[in-house]
Amino acid sequence: SAVISQKPSRDICQRGTSLTIQCQVDSQVTMMFWYRQQPGQSLTLIATANQGSEATYESGFVIDKFPISRPNLTFSTLTVSNLSPEDSSIYLCSAQGSGELFFGEGSRLTVL
C-alpha cells in the first residue's frame, strides 16, 4: 500500500488569499487525484493530476481557481485561489496503487 502525506493538515486563511496543499506519495504511482469534501458532505472529485501535463478538471472546477501541479510520479500540489468562506472544506489527495485508491489524511481549510 502507498503512504500519502499531505501538508498542511489544517489551516485558517483570510478571504482573498490562496493556499497551496502539498501531497507526497512514498512510491511512484500512475495516477493522483484531488478531492474536496465540504462540511457534512461526501467527496467530490476536483481533478486528475497528470504528470508533466495540465490537470484534467471535473465539471464545475476550473484551473484558475484550483491550479494543480504534478512535476513527477510521487508529488502533486493543489492551490485554492482567491479564497472565500465557501472554500472551507477538507481537501484530500489520493493515489492509484496496484488496485486500491489510497488517500492522504486531508487538509482542513477554514476561510474567514
Added chain:
Amino acid sequence: AQKITQTQPGMFVQEKEAVTLDCTYDTSDPSYGLFWYKQPSSGEMIFLIYQGSYDQQNATEGRYSLNFQKARKSANLVISASQLGDSAMYFCAMREDYMGRRALTFGSGTRLQVQP
C-alpha cells in the same frame, strides 16, 4: 442520476452485533470496481474492501465482507462483530473503467454508531 446511492444516513448497532450498510450503484460500463471506505472523525479515508465487477466471489477482509449482487446493482458492506472503534462514516464508491478513467465516485455516506 446518482451513480452511487447510500440510503441510510445513519445506523445504530450494538457492540458485537453484525450490521449491513446498503449501497446501490448505476453504471452501463461492464467493467467497474466497487469500494468501501471508513472515515473516522479525524477525517482520514481508510480503505476497507474492494469488489471487481468480474469477481465471482464476494470480497472479504477480516470482519468486513461485501455482499455483491450484480443483477440488483447492489454492493452492501457487512461488518461482523461490531466494535466501538467501528463508529465512523462509511462511504461506498465506484470506479468505472471506460476511457481509462480511474477516479472514484462516492455515495453520500452512512454514519454508523456502535453502542456498548
